[in-house]
Amino acid sequence: MxxxxxxxxxxxxxxxxxxxxxxxxxxxxxxxxxxxxxxxxxxxxxxxxxxxxxxxxxxxxxxxxxxxxxxxxxxxxxxxxxxxxxxxxxxxxxxxxxxxxxxxxxxxxxxxxxxxxxxxxxVDEMEKGALEEENRYRKIPETVYSTSIRIAEGCNNRCTYCIIPAIRGPYRSRSMESIVEEAERLADAGCRELNVIAQDTSYYGKDLYGKPMLAQLLHKLAEIDGIQWIRILYCYEENITDELIQTMAEEPKICHYIDVPLQHSNDKVLKEMNRRSTQESIRNTIRKLREAMPDICIRTTMIVGFPGETDEEFADLMAFIREIRFSRLGAFTYSQEEGTPAAERKDQIPEDVKKERLDALMMEQMQISNEENQKLVGKTMDVMVDDQDDEGAYIGRTAYDAPEIDNSVIFTSSKDHKPGDIVKVRIDAAFDYDLQGAEVEAE
Structure with missing residues (x-):
C-alpha cells in the first residue's frame, strides 16, 4: 500500500x-x-x-x-x-x-x-521498548543535512497549564547507546546538524542513570564524524547544570544556542504554574551561560494571560524581558486546556486582554531583535544553506538559529550550493528578524 x-x-x-x-x-x-x-x-x-x-x-x-x-x-x-x-x-x-x-x-x-x-x-499506553526501537525503525530522508533526534519521551514536570504528561506519559529516557547509534546512522546518511529534543532535554538520564546525563550524551554525539552542529532545545532552567554549561563551552560542535522555555518570570505566576524556577534562579543561570559563552543565543517561550495574571505581574514580565534581552523569544496566549489544574480556575483572563498583552510583548521583542541584529552588520558568519529562492538568492541560518523557528540569512553567491553546505557570509543588512548578506571567500 x-x-x-x-x-x-x-x-x-x-x-x-x-x-x-x-x-x-x-x-x-x-x-x-x-x-x-x-x-x-x-x-x-x-x-x-x-x-x-x-x-x-x-x-x-x-x-x-x-x-x-x-x-x-x-x-x-x-x-x-x-x-x-x-x-x-x-x-x-x-x-x-x-x-x-x-x-x-x-x-x-x-x-x-x-x-x-x-x-x-x-490507543494504548506507552511501552518502554518502543523508544529503544526508534533507532532501528526510523526512516531517514534522502536529504537529511539537518534533523532532530529525540532522546526521551514524556514529562514529569506537571505544569498546571499543560496536558502533555496525560498524552505522552511520564518521562522515559532512551539509552545512550540507542541515541548514539541513531546519530551515527544519520551522520552516515549525510546529516550535519543534530537538534537534540525531548519534552525536557535537561532532565535526560535521571530515570535511567540516577542523575542528569545530557552533558555526557553531548560529548558522545560530538565524537561522531560528519556531525558539525549540535543544538539543544527544550531545556528546563532548573536542570541546566554547571557541567552542561561547561560542556557547551568546550565542545566546538555544540552551537552556542540553548532553548529554555521559561513561560514566565514573575515568581507568583511561576509558582502557580508549578514551575520550579524563580526569577533569581533564571537570572543566575543566564549569567552563568553568558559568562561561559559571551556569544550564546538564548531562546525562550513565554505565556501571557495565565489565570490570575495581574497587570503588575505582566509588567514584571515585560521589565524582565527588557533587562535580559533574549536573543530569540516566542510567546502565546494561555490556552485553557481541559483536564489541567489551571483550566479549573475561576480567574481566567479575558481573551482581549490576553491578546493585548501578547501584542505588547512581541512588539518589545521585535525591537530587541532588531537592535541585536544591527550589531551583526559588517561581521562575517558561518551560515548553513537551507534553500534557494526564485531569484537565485540562498536562504540559510547561522549556528544561532534553529531550523523552522528562528531567523534566516538571505545571501547572494556566485557559487552553487546545496542544502547543508556551510559558507562564510558577510552581513550587509539587518531587519527585525532576518539578515542579508553575500558569501565571501573563506580565509
Missing part, C-alpha cells in the same frame, strides 16, 4: 512520523510524497493548545476530500491520544485512529482495513 504522511505540530511529532514510515517500509508498504499518489493518508495531529487542535481538525477534513478517490484516511498523534472516543464518533470520514504509542501496529491495521474495510480505534 502507498502511504502519505501529513504531520502537524512539534519536532517530536515529526520524529513519530519518521518512525512510523520506517515501520511501514520494513513491512512492505511504500511511502509517497503526495496524497494524490497514496492509497492511505495518515494525518499525524497535534493536541497541545486550542489553535493546534483547530488546525489538526481542519487538516483532517482537508485530507478527507481524497476519500472520494477511494483512499483510506487514518488519524494519529496527540489529538487522538487525548480524544480518541470523541473523534471516532464525530469524524466518520476517518477509517482509523491510532495514538502516539501505536505506530508499530499500523502495518497490520492497514492490512486489516484493506481486507475488511472496518473502522478501527487503537
Amino acid at each position: 502507498n502511504v502519505y504522511f501529513d504531520t502537524l505540530g512539534c519536532l517530536k511529532n515529526f520524529n513519530d512520523s519518521d518512525m512510523a514510515m520506517g515501520i511501514l517500509e520494513k513491512r512492505g508498504h511504500h511511502i509517497v510524497h503526495s496524497p494524490e499518489e497514496a492509497d492511505a493518508i495518515v494525518v499525524n495531529t497535534c493536541g497541545f493548545i486550542d489553535d493546534a487542535k483547530k488546525e489538526s481538525i481542519g487538516e483532517i477534513f482537508d485530507m478527507a476530500a481524497y476519500k472520494e478517490q477511494g483512499k483510506k484516511l487514518i488519524v494519529s498523534g496527540c489529538l487522538v491520544q487525548r480524544y480518541s472516543e470523541e473523534l471516532f464518533k464525530e469524524i466518520p470520514e476517518a477509517d482509523g485512529f491510532i495514538g502516539v504509542n501505536d505506530y508499530e501496529k499500523l502495518p497490520e491495521l492497514l492490512d486489516q482495513l484493506q481486507k475488511d474495510g472496518n473502522r478501527f480505534r487503537k
Whole structure:
C-alpha cells in the first residue's frame, strides 16, 4: 500500500512520523510524497493548545476530500491520544485512529482495513521498548543535512497549564547507546546538524542513570564524524547544570544556542504554574551561560494571560524581558486546556486582554531583535544553506538559529550550493528578524 504522511505540530511529532514510515517500509508498504499518489493518508495531529487542535481538525477534513478517490484516511498523534472516543464518533470520514504509542501496529491495521474495510480505534499506553526501537525503525530522508533526534519521551514536570504528561506519559529516557547509534546512522546518511529534543532535554538520564546525563550524551554525539552542529532545545532552567554549561563551552560542535522555555518570570505566576524556577534562579543561570559563552543565543517561550495574571505581574514580565534581552523569544496566549489544574480556575483572563498583552510583548521583542541584529552588520558568519529562492538568492541560518523557528540569512553567491553546505557570509543588512548578506571567500 502507498502511504502519505501529513504531520502537524512539534519536532517530536515529526520524529513519530519518521518512525512510523520506517515501520511501514520494513513491512512492505511504500511511502509517497503526495496524497494524490497514496492509497492511505495518515494525518499525524497535534493536541497541545486550542489553535493546534483547530488546525489538526481542519487538516483532517482537508485530507478527507481524497476519500472520494477511494483512499483510506487514518488519524494519529496527540489529538487522538487525548480524544480518541470523541473523534471516532464525530469524524466518520476517518477509517482509523491510532495514538502516539501505536505506530508499530499500523502495518497490520492497514492490512486489516484493506481486507475488511472496518473502522478501527487503537490507543494504548506507552511501552518502554518502543523508544529503544526508534533507532532501528526510523526512516531517514534522502536529504537529511539537518534533523532532530529525540532522546526521551514524556514529562514529569506537571505544569498546571499543560496536558502533555496525560498524552505522552511520564518521562522515559532512551539509552545512550540507542541515541548514539541513531546519530551515527544519520551522520552516515549525510546529516550535519543534530537538534537534540525531548519534552525536557535537561532532565535526560535521571530515570535511567540516577542523575542528569545530557552533558555526557553531548560529548558522545560530538565524537561522531560528519556531525558539525549540535543544538539543544527544550531545556528546563532548573536542570541546566554547571557541567552542561561547561560542556557547551568546550565542545566546538555544540552551537552556542540553548532553548529554555521559561513561560514566565514573575515568581507568583511561576509558582502557580508549578514551575520550579524563580526569577533569581533564571537570572543566575543566564549569567552563568553568558559568562561561559559571551556569544550564546538564548531562546525562550513565554505565556501571557495565565489565570490570575495581574497587570503588575505582566509588567514584571515585560521589565524582565527588557533587562535580559533574549536573543530569540516566542510567546502565546494561555490556552485553557481541559483536564489541567489551571483550566479549573475561576480567574481566567479575558481573551482581549490576553491578546493585548501578547501584542505588547512581541512588539518589545521585535525591537530587541532588531537592535541585536544591527550589531551583526559588517561581521562575517558561518551560515548553513537551507534553500534557494526564485531569484537565485540562498536562504540559510547561522549556528544561532534553529531550523523552522528562528531567523534566516538571505545571501547572494556566485557559487552553487546545496542544502547543508556551510559558507562564510558577510552581513550587509539587518531587519527585525532576518539578515542579508553575500558569501565571501573563506580565509
